[in-house]
Amino acid sequence: MNCEEFEGYISLYIDDEIDDDSRISFKNHMEQCKECEQKYQKVFETVSLCRDLEEFELPDEFASAIIKKVKRESPLKSLFRSFTVKKFYEKGMWKAVASTAAIIVFILIVVSNSNLLNYKADGSSEAQEDIGILSEGALPSENTQYYTDNVVESAQEPGIIKRSMPFEKEEELLNNMDLSNPNKKLIRRAAVQLEVEKLDEKFNEIFQTVESKGGYVENSTVWTSTTTTGPQKMSNLILRVPEQRFDEILFFIEKMGDIKSKSIIGDDKTLEYIDLQARMRNMELQEQKLLGILDKASNVQEILEIMREVSSIRSEIESMTAQLKNWDNLVQYSTINLDMSEITSSKKGINTKSYEGLLGKVSEAFILSVNKLIDIGALVLIYIGSIVPIILLIAVIIAIIFILYRVLTYREQK
DSSP, rough: OOOOHHHHHHHHHHHTSHHHHHHHHHHHHHOHHHHHHHHHHHHHHHHHHHSSSSOOOOOOTHHHHHHHHHHHHHHHHHHHHHOOOHHHHTHHHHHHHHHHHHHHHHHHHHHHHHHHOOOOOOHHHHHHHHHHHOOSSSSSSSHHHHHHHHHHHHHHHHTEEEEEEGGGGHHHHHHHHHOOOTTOOEEEEEEEEESSSSSSHHHHHHHHOOOOOOOOOEEEEEEEETTTTTEEEEEEEEEEGGGGGGGHHHHHHTTSSEEEEEEEEEEEEOHHHHHHHHHHHHHHHHHHHHHHHHOOOOHHHHOOOOOOOHHHHHHHHHHHHHHHHHHHHHHHEEEEEEEEEOOTTSSSSSSOOTTHHHHHEEEEEHHHHHHHHHHHHHHHHHHHHHHHHHHHHHHHHHHHHHHHHHHHHHHHOO
């Protein structure tokens, strides 16, 4: 029997629960090993002492008192005793800690970048203005707004007929419209963009042709715009032409140059026109009745009240009359919004306009590129500055985790 087996048989030997062979081996080993004999004597003395103790009942509050004493002990010490590095990894608690830290870092990065995206360097505004000059359209802002308003207004009104198709099919659809009905109130609008040679000559020719056909020019503008190929002359004409001559004049204009875009809109106001006429007639009847009552009024208060009502009705009638006249004018005179830009014919000779001011353009492009590089450098520095607090926070979290790891490892070794 060795020492380990001897320790396992001590309790059995004292309680006399060991077999004869094991008892003999136990005694022989105890006589040969003094350490095992001392262990046996200590256990035997403890058992003898416990046997001599008198039994007594525990108080009723003994269990609760023990629990209170346990709770009064430092919770941090209890935590460190039960929480070990081995359990930390075996139970997968490190995954929860790592996930929480990653979520915190992600939220901080998103918040910092949301403010960073709104940043705009001082020099970038000038660069954006330079780019905006090169990408501007041909029309001035006033004329462009006028054209857009017409399109939006037409698209929102009922009874609208809007077409976008190859140019050769547009006249066919227009001819199929019921334009012969004199009571039909169809407002027709067209918008055309042309590229022409000798813009001044074309401008005057269109001006004279429209007037000779019974129309007139409502608004005209000519200006010179700076483009990447040099200065370019442009114009905008708002033409009002008789409804019967609309197709003829539009066909004439299309032959003046190359069509870049074209749209025709037909806005049927017939139902609205009839409804407004009926409402106006009802208002006129009300006015006549009130005037008849006014002749029979007997006191000043009645006269004033009737006059106030008559004045309100008369104001509405005048507003309706003005609206009907405006529709009549739009129906009688169709509108053509014409934009023209001048181009140089390639047959007249070598075009050297593209090389005019070339050195200045190269210099501007170089400065623009340098400004962009400066803006990018500023953004990089700002981004680095924005993530420094995040890096510090991550460093603090890592330091805390490292300290906890060292403390737990030390307690395990101890």
